[in-house]
């Protein structure tokens with residue numbers, strides 16, 4: 530039965546209204562936080578690097594511009610890994626998150642992107658204030674130690690933690706996970722992404738005498754770090770991860786796509802990176818992979834006078850006269866490109882022609898262009 534409006538008692542929200550000051554200005558997060566003191570920004574300087582001071586020397590990584598840049602690269606790499614997904618920011622099956630927390634937010638790129646994409650309230654927490662001059666209004670950064678008891682009033686439907694490895698001891702991880710689970714809404718998700726800094730290969734194809742050997746120095750450091758701040762997951766979690774783990778090739782991640790649906794093989798062909806091209810073909814990239822305009826790697830190699838890549842692609846069965854959706858063929862792209870006297874272009878043209886390349890489609894493209902239909 531519908532309730533009578535007169536029965537509903539309206540009371541001030543204690544978080545929003547401050548009866549003692551009579552002020553309506555404070556919002557619900559100001560009641561939990563204060564502004565950041567400037568000595569926190571100054572940090573602690575050692576060997577030319579700046580460190581956070583909230584946990585004294587307890588966290589190993591610097592918090593300075595150089596470090597924030599590496600976090601930015603990590604953020605982009607994570608987006609690239611998930612670029613085959615509609616939402617590359619997280620995998621949890623939450624379509625419209627409402628309350629999101631990013632634990633150890635670093636420079637805050639993930640929190641900002643999530644706040645931009647969703648109509649959610651996103652909090653990013655870290656030991657050092659994230660260095661952002663522009664923050665979406667639904668995003669708030671807080672300086673705090675997540676190893677202290679959490680004081681947020683709200684529960685979260687998504688808690689995200691990325692690259693925390695090395696940051697916490699086993700006991701600290703246990704405390705942190707407990708806090709995360711206790712601060713989730715029913716049905717909420719906790720998502721964590723970690724990486725191993727050592728270079729490994731899932732098919733064992735890294736030869737022993739490559740620069741992999743120099744990694745031994747880092748391996749030692751990593752072991753030391755691991756001993757210092759071990760990230761030991763319990764067996765149940767490890768079994769779950771083993772069961773649910775998909776090889777990245779199965780997820781198509783080896784063929785991430787950029788904004789114009791160009792993939793790594795198009796870029797390798799363009800830049801004449803024959804060794805990379807060879808590896809990509811070996812791991813199964815389609816030799817005639819199509820970008821947004823249905824251009825093939827050979828079309829890009831031709832336009833850029835990338836002779837080595839042209840030879841390799843044709844040797845691997847690339848279609849010499851493929852037509853894209855602008856009626857361009859590899860040869861017609863080459864002919865439109867750059868200085869006709871350019872040696873690389875000339876050599877590539879000769880090679881293409883000797884292998885059956887024609888200007889097929891160019892006339893049609895010219896007519897359609899004149900008619901304004903291209």
Ligand SMILES: C[S@@+](CC[C@H](N)C(=O)[O-])C[C@H]1O[C@@H](n2cnc3c(N)ncnc32)[C@H](O)[C@@H]1O
Nearest residue numbers: 600633634635655656673674675676691692696
């Ligand atoms: C490797 S960075 C990752 C940053 C960010 N999540 C990303 O993916 O770009 C780890 C971050 O965790 C933060 N951190 C470490 N211990 C913390 C603690 N006890 N409380 C809050 N943040 C912490 C560090 O300051 C650092 O910014």
